[in-house]
Amino acid sequence: MTSAAKASADFVAAAESVLASQDEAARKQLLGTAMKATAMLEAPLDAVWRMVMSPHAPAACMTLIKAGVIQEIAKSDAPLTAEHLSKTSGADKLLLVCLLRPLSALGVVKEARQEEYAPTPVTKILVDRALLGGYQFMFSAATRSLANLPFYLEKTNFKHVSGAPGPFQDAHGTPDNMYLWLASDPAMMANFNAFMTGQRADRKQWFDFIDVYDILLKGADPSAPLLIDIGGGEGHDLLEFHRRYPNAPGRLILQDLPPVIDSIQDLPSKVECQKYDFFQEQPVKGARCYYFRSIFHNWPDADCIKILRNTAAAMRPGYSKLLMSEFVLPSSNTPLYPALLDINMMALLNGMERTEAEFSALLDAAGLKVVKFWSVGAETEGLVEAVLKD
């Protein structure tokens, strides 16, 4: 056996043993090593070609989702023929065979025999409500804007995006921001809300890594609102908080735009729902905590400052806190995922991810100051804790 063959076999054996052990930290460590090794071993030409060829498989996958083919394969345990898939979807058999080839090469489906397709773990998870909604939302809203981004930015003489009209408006031919655009398409809004509800299933909640008693519960006035989740979507974060702290004193309030609040079906009565636009005066005064998750990366600086000022005006000095759950970018060597998310926010919402210095400047402009940046690593969201300036 050559040394390369032995090293490859050893690595595969290590991967099999880590998978069998179900040790998540070890799996991530080994994956990190594999990715580093891929970057080292990939020839420069291959790296460029991989980027050039990267839109193709997602486009094939989106087409197959729209045709219901991924869903059909996912629900079957036995392999399904291209013939059968063509009959159930109404799509041409030859088209399906073409589109399924790259997905089979990538492990999204398995070509069990010639032109027969079985589900893989990827097919199965892809049809989960949050991921299926998320995939369709991202492809329709973000991918179209990303494909147009270089042409849009060239038209602006390469200015950093700082407000509407921006790449989203240019690509979609609309004056509206993404949330207004969603409001006019209930099916796409349902996709987006499902995505928000389930997209972070494998990430830590902020209340897993901060001292909730110290920051929130200690000294909380039971007659005042405890926690307001502003732009909280369908209320998943408050629901989880209530599960974890069922006896926390004070009210739990979910605020979002009217179409989102109207779409909510079942939340426990402990969570009060309010229709609220955060560009208007905050109606709930003196709460213990005003909480925002993944809100500020949606907006350019000027809009963030407006939202923060509206919140600051409702906060009780010496009592109220403001918490933002966001990625906090390191000042250099940002990992790939948050670096890509930054471009995503630019393409969708004229928004951006921010560094500690950029968050501090936003808060300062709205009469607030940082108490602490809580972090569990640069690859996931941290928490920015802030209070009113003295």
Ligand SMILES: C[S@@+](CC[C@H](N)C(=O)[O-])C[C@H]1O[C@@H](n2cnc3c(N)ncnc32)[C@H](O)[C@@H]1O
């Ligand atoms: C990226 S989602 C985050 C949802 C939730 N906080 C989460 O992290 O899962 C942004 C949320 O902001 C809401 N939103 C957008 N514009 C708003 C506005 N002007 N006032 C209140 N909520 C708004 C959207 O409806 C959406 O639920």
